[in-house]
Amino acid sequence: MPSSAHPGSADGRAKRWAGQRDRRRREFVEAALRVIAERGPGVSTEQIAHAAGVARTQLYKHFTDAADVHGAIAERAMQLIHTDLAPLWNLHGTPMEMISSAVGSHTRWLSENQYLYRYLSMHALSAGNGPNRITDVKTTIGNHLTRLFEHYLALFSMDTRVAGPVAFGVVGLVDSCTAQWLADPRRIGRDEFVALLARWVWSILDDTLRAGGMELDAHAPLAAPDLKFPPSPE
Structure with a gap:
């Protein structure tokens, strides 16, 4: 018809x-x-x-409106962040190599995309109860590191309950220190800054391990954990 x-x-x-x-x-x-x-x-x-x-x-x-524009930009930024931070999802080698790789990836992305990071931060504050993409990134990294720390703490027969606080403490340290470093016009070189952060992070992990009776060589290889990548942002 x-x-x-x-x-x-x-x-x-x-x-x-x-x-x-x-x-x-x-x-x-x-x-x-x-x-x-x-x-x-x-x-x-x-x-x-x-x-x-x-x-x-x-x-x-x-x-629909400006908020829709900001939301679409944030979604695309999340996809790029997950891709650019790929080394974080496959850490292997010695403890210091893992830390340096993670810290290096995070600081490199922030230094190369600081305007985008600040854009996301600005619009997260203005979004009210909307999604906070910066928090999403930190949470994704923190959750992944929690699983990583839980794996090794269990391997060493230690209390895994400290994994979460340590993981998110490390994420906060790296993020806040990098934000200050980027804002300082007199800032030191990135390689030196990454080395400093890596030492500070290792100090936190080393103290946690020693408190549980475990002494670990920062430069001795560790067996790579069999952990899946975090899910990609939708």
């Missing part, structure tokens, strides 16, 4: 529009990431639209 063709045509148009809308949203988000890297965390939606080569009104044909 002729009338039956109309719903199918409408569905086809709707699917094409949805696909085009998703594609354009991705293009706008990539443009936003570029302009944030160039201009800093205080960019406006008007500047994002200009970077994408459209008027601000055109931007809002694909996003």
